[in-house]
Amino acid sequence: MSNERKRHVIPGEVITSGPYRAEQNTIQVGDKIVSTIVGLSDVHDGSVRVIPLTGGYIPKDDDLVIGKIASHSSLSWTADINSCYVGMLPASDVFGRDYSSSSDDMNSKLTKGDLIAARIVNADMTRDPLITISGRELGKIDSGELVKISPNKVPRLIGKRGSMIQLIESSTNSQVTIGQNGLLVVSSEDSNGLLKAIQAIELIEEQAHVANLTDQVNEMLESKSE
């Protein structure tokens, strides 16, 4: 049909037909590949996918997410990960294998309201996704500013090979931990840098659909630094 690589599509719209693989957010109907969601179609290397422009976060294996501890039972914590499912963090992940519910106090490590950077271990949808906080860059978050954006705009914030987020981090002297679920923690020693970084993130969230966004962000960051 069309040879354009990226196109705006809505559910039910035919993206292309022919020998393509139907991937993310597409289905095959006869010999046609149809979008199931509002987004941008991407035909690449014999496969077709649609980058969504709306919708919530669906947990995927190995995603880094930022969660807020909601409650705990005697064996695990549950964390709100900005999704229709809650994250399950087993107590043995924090205390080690010899965890015993009688001798270890779960509140001593994590309490309700704590923020954690976690990785999704198992999201097979048969039960709530299992998360872990053991690993590099994971664990309890003690400082920083929590910013919430739409999960669909996370790839835009990261940019091609991390270009956008690197630009923000280097020009504002801040560190940004990006959760795939749309929650971010921005931290910086310099309060001006922190504010600027948050403003830049908000700009990206608002203007995510605009081309040449990197230039616009760059301009904004430079103008404020004078």
Place this chain on the structure above:
Amino acid sequence: MGGRDTDIVLLDENGIRCDGRKVNETRKVTIKAGVLKNANGSAYIEFGDNKILVGVYGPRDVHPKHMSDTDTGILRCRYHMAPFSVGERKNPAPSRREVEISKVIKEALEPAVMLKEFPRTAVDVFMEVLQADGGTRCAALTGASVALADAGIPMRDLVAGCAAGKAADAVILDVNNEEDQAGQADLPIGYMPNLKKITLLQLDGVLTPEEYKQCIEIGIDGCNQVYEIQKKALQDKFFASGEKQ
């Protein structure tokens, strides 16, 4: 056969209907997507004098828990008419008719939505009729499918709704309130335009087999017209400002 007595001339000698339309013409339809801030997806539809607001929530936790399904997400629909939506005050409690329409709209949307991806969750669709003028079930269905797409629920296709019917012995498209009251038949259709599949079909009244075939034909044609407006509503919301690449 059929229809209540009325003073209104449903179809004049020139083939013009009581509201000035031709027999195969729909009313003016306008749809706006994303009108509610607190809902995950929403739409406002004006279908002639029908005014309907739709809000979609979810996928989210199912309450009560026993309704949840471990294999798939569930769809729940509520069609409700506001007390001020009709001439005489309507009791806001769900009536028999509203329960029925909620059910048929749910069943008309189910073939389109793909909730297998979200097991143990529910998607709630609330349709609030602010002003009614005949054909609200088709209008609510049309709006609901735009709101679902706005919420990012995966769908095989949009569902467009439009009724056909018979009044003054003529087959007509998009039956309005007068024609519904005084006419001979009303045949609401829900249709997936790309998959070419009918998801809602009801018939109130009597039609001959030929008339029935004709009704289906023009009804589907009406759905295709409505679909173009649905498409435009979504494009206006998501793609209007600034083209990407």
